Amino acid sequence: MYHIISIRDFERSDLDYLLDRAQEFDTGNYRPGMLDDKLVALLFFEPSTRTRMSFATAMARLGGRTIGVDSVEASSIVKGETLADTIRVISSYVDAIVLRHPKEGAARLASEFSTVPVINAGDGAGQHPSQTLLDLYTIRQSMPVDGIDVGLLGDLRYGRTAHSLALALSLYGVTLHTIAPGGLEMPANITLELRERGMEVVEHPNVEEAIRELDVLYVTRSQRERFPDSASYYNVASSYRITTDLLDGVKDRLMILHPLPRAGEIDPAVDCTPYARYFEQARNGVPVRMALLHEVMR
Amino acid sequence: MSRKDPSGGLLVSPIKNGTVIDHITAGEALNVLRILGITGSTRECLSIATNVESKRMGKKDIVKIENRELRTEEVDRIALLAPQARINIIRDYKVVEKKGVEIPEILRGVVRCPNPGCITNTNEPVASTFEVLDKGLHCLYCDWLIKDDIANLII
Numbered sequence: 001m002y003h004i005i006s007i008r009d010f011e012r013s014d015l016d017y018l019l020d021r022a023q024e025f026d027t028g029n030y031r032p033g034m035l036d037d038k039l040v041a042l043l044f045f046e047p048s049t050r051t052r053m054s055f056a057t058a059m060a061r062l063g064g065r066t067i068g069v070d071s072v073e074a075s076s077i078v079k080g081e082t083l084a085d086t087i088r089v090i091s092s093y094v095d096a097i098v099l100r101h102p103k104e105g106a107a108r109l110a111s112e113f114s115t116v117p118v119i120n121a122g123d124g125a126g127q128h129p130s131q132t133l134l135d136l137y138t139i140r141q142s143m144p145v146d147g148i149d150v151g152l153l154g155d156l157r158y159g160r161t162a163h164s165l166a167l168a169l170s171l172y173g174v175t176l177h178t179i180a181p182g183g184l185e186m187p188a189n190i191t192l193e194l195r196e197r198g199m200e201v202v203e204h205p206n207v208e209e210a211i212r213e214l215d216v217l218y219v220t221r222s223q224r225e226r227f228p229d230s231a232s233y234y235n236v237a238s239s240y241r242i243t244t245d246l247l248d249g250v251k252d253r254l255m256i257l258h259p260l261p262r263a264g265e266i267d268p269a270v271d272c273t274p275y276a277r278y279f280e281q282a283r284n285g286v287p288v289r290m291a292l293l294h295e296v297m298r
Numbered sequence: 299m300s301r302k303d304p305s306g307g308l309l310v311s312p313i314k315n316g317t318v319i320d321h322i323t324a325g326e327a328l329n330v331l332r333i334l335g336i337t338g339s340t341r342e343c344l345s346i347a348t349n350v351e352s353k354r355m356g357k358k359d360i361v362k363i364e365n366r367e368l369r370t371e372e373v374d375r376i377a378l379l380a381p382q383a384r385i386n387i388i389r390d391y392k393v394v395e396k397k398g399v400e401i402p403e404i405l406r407g408v409v410r411c412p413n414p415g416c417i418t419n420t421n422e423p424v425a426s427t428f429e430v431l432d433k434g435l436h437c438l439y440c441d442w443l444i445k446d447d448i449a450n451l452i453i
Contacts, residue, residue: 105417105439
């Protein structure tokens with residue numbers, strides 16, 4: 001059985017294969033209705049708009065149907081049921097499970113109790129592999145991923161999308177530039193793991209120093225709850241804000257990505273520049289998730 | 299428990315039945331007892347020697363436990379604290395089994411994950427699971443890496 005739990009489980013050839021499949025779905029090179037006999041459970045125990053809706057859209061485009069749980073309050077979890085029991089029962093109803101859960105490792109646990117494939121749609125501060133695939137897919141639409149310079153900006157301590165993406169990029173000979181506020185730097189064990197995988201990781205004190213070297217700038221959301229008070233949040237948030245002034249002298253092919261939702265990290269004026277690719281990135285969630293759903297259920 | 303050594307030192311007397319754990323990293327004897335669940339309120343007859351001179355290790359600790367033979371999963375726990383330890387199983391004053399300790403590749407239910415957000419720290423029916431790497435213990439659920447203070451995380 002094929003589960004999609006963590007980017008660590010993938011080799012480069014697996015990622016390239018899934019990205020190629022996503023491209024086929026993106027260009028309409030598939031049979032509509034190819035999953036018309038399939039039913040997927042979308043179990044979202046944490047809020048989500050884009051991820052949940054793009055999985056639902058992907059399933060609908062393939063002719064399949066979805067059932068789901070939208071919150072902990074609406075499930076038997078409030079009655080004290082374990083996730084293991086929930087998964088055991090629901091996996092007997094459906095052909096695959098898409099799970100978002102606040103605890104790290106929840107998707108791994110689910111895969112151990114499920115009788116159908118499990119796709120991790122984000123587990124706490126842990127992994128979010130479908131986001132990473134759509135990030136790679138978006139980069140690959142514009143340039144080969146091999147050997148490029150990618151900057152990660154923002155909360156690199158708790159940002160699961162940044163960790164997953166960095167691990168995936170380490171398979172492509174990418175040079176990683178990290179730019180994070182004090183206290184929100186990439187955890188040392190992840191930096192160590194990236195270097196052990198042969199990746200060059202360069203730390204920068206500010207975005208101005210790095211931005212002209214970059215082919216991709218990946219901006220993550222500063223989460224207000226990580227700061228002791230509003231003043232320190234606004235102080236940090238404003239110092240890491242991307243504005244059009246910052247874009248003078250950058251490479252022509254620079255692409256700015258963001259997993260969204262944004263909370264002020266990117267000035268809306270940047271949306272009109274050719275560098276802004278985050279809405280296209282969000283749109284790419286559908287073909288990438290079509291590829292994942294098809295792959296686990298075929 | 300002890301008698302006078304002819305050279306003037308003190309020796310811990312042999313035990314009739316039980317386990318002798320020798321070559322424990324100096325200073326770790328009490329942690330070894332803790333992870334074996336042996337506390338002041340248990341009934342085992344114990345001899346503990348700490349910071350004993352050792353040709354091989356410089357200093358070492360020794361623990362003798364009467365009437366108890368260690369199981370493999372208990373030995374696994376000891377290996378985390380005292381990788382050079384030697385386990386001697388004693389029956390009727392004779393060593394009937396002598397084995398080293400070996401840290402297994404996977405530790406299941408041995409060490410608690412220090413990440414409060416890890417799914418293994420909930421009421422889910424799973425045991426913590428770590429793979430043993432040169433750089434530390436890696437949680438197979440949440441990817442947390444434990445590099446030090448392992449003694450306090452042993453379940």
